[in-house]
Amino acid sequence: MDFILDVLRGIVFWSVVAWNAWILVICYLWLSLSICWFCFKEGLSCLLATVDLLGDVILHEQGLRSDPAGRKLLETLFEHQTEALSSWATVTRLASIVSGRPLQGYPVAETSSVWSLKAVRKQTIDRVLGGVLQAGISQIFLFCPGFSGRSLSDSLRSSKVFEIDDKRVQEAKRDIVGRSGKEAANLTFIPLETGPEKWGPGTQAFPRGPPRGFEKDAKSVVVSDGFTLRLSEEEGLLWLKSVAATVAPGSFVTFEFLTEKGTGGDLWFKLLQLLGLVQWKFSLKLKGTGKECREQLDRLLKEKAPGLETTEVVWLAEDGAAKQNPGVGIAICRVKKTGK
Structure with missing residues (x-):
């Protein structure tokens, strides 16, 4: 009887030891994987932040190299970029600056070239700004322009320009612009303290109401x-x-x-979503060809934002194939009088 009890005690004892050892192994593996995941995510975030900043510099080179002040700004940006690549602390700071807004907001699935998407976006916005300036519109609101040098353009000197962006982005941009000597008296920075993705229900056009200097009766252009x-x-x-x-x-x-296709993406896009490096949510669930999506967008705006009428939609892609099944678009709308 004693022998049987000893055997049972031994079985129980070694079972507890084995169970505890298994728990320790699981905890160790979980901790190791968590550390590896954190390092991978932070490293990729830093890489995307650096690539994103360099991409904006490259895309704005053509517009900046035409005047001495622009070249000085460009040189300062490249100098800042070089410092970032040589300093892990600075790269980490850049990653925190653009956290929540990596790659400036367009799915990689739309094209094999991120630069093509950024270029299409840049060309569209520049064209819109050029057109409204010719129409005599003197108030410009840029939401989340990042490190874009668009607001420092000489063509906008006669307009009031308001940049609404994350506070950390603006602090870094002020530092860059200050060192470049290309400060603009017509530019006003309006911080988004918590970032646009945490900005409540989005019921206000501007954080904390219209900014100082805003003229309600003057025509404006608002660029997302x-x-x-x-x-x-x-x-x-x-x-x-x-x-x-x-x-x-x-x-x-x-x-x-985004249309319904734009929320699908490819494996790379889904990986970025999983890592939390892209947070694109504004899907209007539009389906079909570009023409059909445009018609659905018109009906949606008429119901949900009756003050807007669509004048043009630009689909972001390298070729005309996207018109048959578009994923991401830029809508250009005109504000009409209420009730008309």
């Missing part, structure tokens, strides 16, 4: 530079409705959106 993609469908439509009600009739609004 990746901002709307990080709002939910409800938040984005409420924001558009609020913008239409805030700015004067005859103003223009541009914003980005």
